Amino acid sequence: MKYMDINMVGICRSFGTNKVLGGVNLHIRPGEVHALMGENGAGKSTLMNILTGIHKADAGTILVDGKEVTFQNNKDAEEHGIAFIHQELNIWPNLSVLENLFPTNQPRTRLGLIDFKEMRRRAEAKCKEIGIELPLDAIAGECSVGQQQMTEITRNLMLDAKTVIMDEPTAALTERETDSLFAVMKTLKNNGVSVIYISHRMEEVFNNCDTITVMRDGQTISTRPTEETGMDQIVNDMVGRVMSEYYPVRTNVPGDEVFRVENFTQPGVFRDVSFSVRKGEILGVAGLMGAGRTEIMRAIFGVDPHESGKLYLEGKEIIIKKPLDAINHGFGFITENRKSEGLILDFSIGKNIALPSEERLAKGHVINAKAERDFSEELSHRLGVKAQSIDLAASTLSGGNQQKVVIAKWVGMHPKLLILDEPTRGIDIGAKKDIYDLMNELTAKGVSIIMVSSELPEVIGMSDRIMVIHEGRVAGIVDHKDATQTRIMTLATGGE
Template sequence: MHIQMNNIHKAFGTNQVLSGVDFELRAGEVHALMGENGAGKSTMMNILVGLHQRDEGTIAIDGKETYFTSPKQAEEAGIAFIHQELNIWPEMTVLENLFIGKEVTSPVGWLNSRKMKALAKEQFARLAVHLPLQQEAGLCSVGQQQMIEIAKALMTNAKVIIMDEPTAALTEREIQKLFDVIRALKKEGVSIVYISHRMEEIFALCDRITVMRDGRTVDTKDIPATSFDEVVRKMVGRELTERYPSRASKPGEVVLEVKGATKQGQFSDVSFTVRAGEIVGFSGLMGAGRTEIMRALFGLESLDQGEIRIHGKSVRIRRPDDAVRHGIGFITEDRKDEGLILDFSIRDNMALPNLFSFTSKGFISSKKEQEFVDTLIKRLQVKTQSAETPARSLSGGNQQKVVIAKWIGIGPSLLILDEPTRGVDVGAKREIYQLMNELTDRGVAIIMVSSELPEILGMSDRIIVVHEGKLSGELPREQATQEQIMTLATGGQ
């Protein structure tokens, strides 16, 4: 299938999202689509599949002008869109998820379970996936759920599959499995639109790349004809002299001390310290227990045993409000479900943990609240027309900035960042890194959990590695390498 989109324009109200975008997808290619958050990548693909309608421009499929009125119509024509938030019904079985809305029935209307199972096994065999069809989909890993989505797409005889940040929550093993599947699909003539912020993946997997900026197409090139630096420059419209800003760490007093923290079945005997002005990186494989440790520190989970000391004083943190009272902020890895109230405005989301600071005698000062929110929007360069914009309508990177802003507002002495740049473009990543440096310069202690080893090495002053719920080692920044971290993460010495 060959797709040509020319001079596509789209505005939502007064917000011009696309301004003359061009995009070509050839049969049997893996085409990377890159750009900063808010560049218009997802909007362009949503127009292609009929979720939004263009204001101007033309779309041709195999040389014929074609405009879909719904994603279902696009799917029937052979174009499937696998969104970053997977469309999985967790309480339903794998088999039910595969055929929801597309059930196979007998001539008299009964479900033909035997045929559905045979078709499911056929597609899973094609993908070299082994999943129990009667298992609840919610019990599958994110990688397995991704394969369910791909199998669903192939069952519609998809000739084009659009993947939006497909590896954002996958383990290294699941990423390699996905790459194998994509390469196999390419050999069968299936085209892939691959939307990602992970530059290493783009250069390892894709044939061509289209870069977007501010709702426009900047350039399309064959992957061998471009470079990391050139792509970054075109994405952000300026040179990024360094991927990670330099740090001059001057650790001060111990802010957090954890002794023997244990949660049955999740982690045991965890002990470490974090000092004012330093960034301690937590690394390890998916499921090692990193996030569980952080949730316990913030009172989202209870400790079975162990001690937490803040500024030398032993404290009990049973709930998040206990943690906030002790100056701890927590930027969760799941910003959509836990970090934000998506239907609330930017103002409400930013103000929520900070209401005490502009409340007097039970009344909220709207003026103080607005000044507070406007300052944070400006400081973190949140791209929005208004503080009243719902958080749901923001790009992923701007949503992350709102989550960070609301916790900066409490004036934390300890900030826990769990996957702070997941799904965030390279320009916004650097802004977050610079903000982390500014916070540590002001004496804030930071814990950063990250699955990206270059990020761990580029931003941490010390690196603590977790393996199967235990701390397997600690490395100073100057001595740490990816090989050392992976050795510790897999149980080596």
């Protein structure tokens, strides 16, 4: 394989009057895992879209192995050996994994028929080369996200990709799938393939990347070898200010019990789950992917069923069979998947914020348009949603701002209990800090919060107590002062 050296110099791009990139430089060396970091809106995706021919640069130069190139489109970039693995995977769900590996370039027999035997031979050889196993005969749409992602990576490597761009690749992966991805990245690196790794997850970047380039406001701020920098420096480069504390100090003292769960059970999913939440408390929920954390929260909110168990609010038993029951009891639920379950993307920002509170904003059966707008404007401003107007569609926002809109709509309902499932997944450092500050503000006003998170530093940094789930059961509840990553992981993996 011929290795690839990419050098992007002085790249500029504007959309109308909006200057998105202003002279960005990025150098990717052969066999390098190069992290590209920055807050949402920093210009990372636009830069990668220019590299892969989706957009054209207004100014600047792209050099591949020292020669200036301009890719006409994404296919042109792929043919030159640059593959872009997007967050939204490009998989044909009704075809088998094997068929997905050969979308247009199927080998043929002498009679002109598709040679499935040769397809399988090539696929198995490539999987062996990069050290993975794929269920070649399985329907791709029925495979896990990790298997689909590995399918797309393998497909591009079979097209002789020399540089692979991965955009937030671990956002929806289990821990085992994440480990497999990093193992594949290491193999690619050893084989001379370059990886451009876009992620907000500091720990992953520092453990797996050779070099870190930080962008801010369409500019290249820094490029440093990973071993010569630290997390504080990267955060400072990303947000333009020192963030001495990732997690704000918890000064609120939780009050009396507000919500209690007793022996909550759904066979095959979770069993005998019991816990309580106090007024103004943040109860963190930790555990491995697939342990049942999200399923428990969905059942509490009435999204999914449960077979037995009791719920108590302020000492009185309550019955929740559907989400409307939970909402009527003062519960809010920020789901793990904000795009498909938390927002109506075609609706305006203002309409999304006002939806759960429409009954309060209506006069009789008619919605008071002015009251609705004032309500949404106030909450949008309070949560720092960055948008030119609340009349814009929610789909136009960055991930961090979409998350703020989801939170705003439940905050406006004045909840007693707020369930947050992966509240900061896929959003940048600055937006995370805004959400942490809001959580502190809410608990100071007496709101109780249950926060499910896969990021142990976040769970430890923000929680008063931490409930650890292992295989659908409560493995233990740890007080903040006693919480360490080792202790939580021991409980999460079934240890004592």
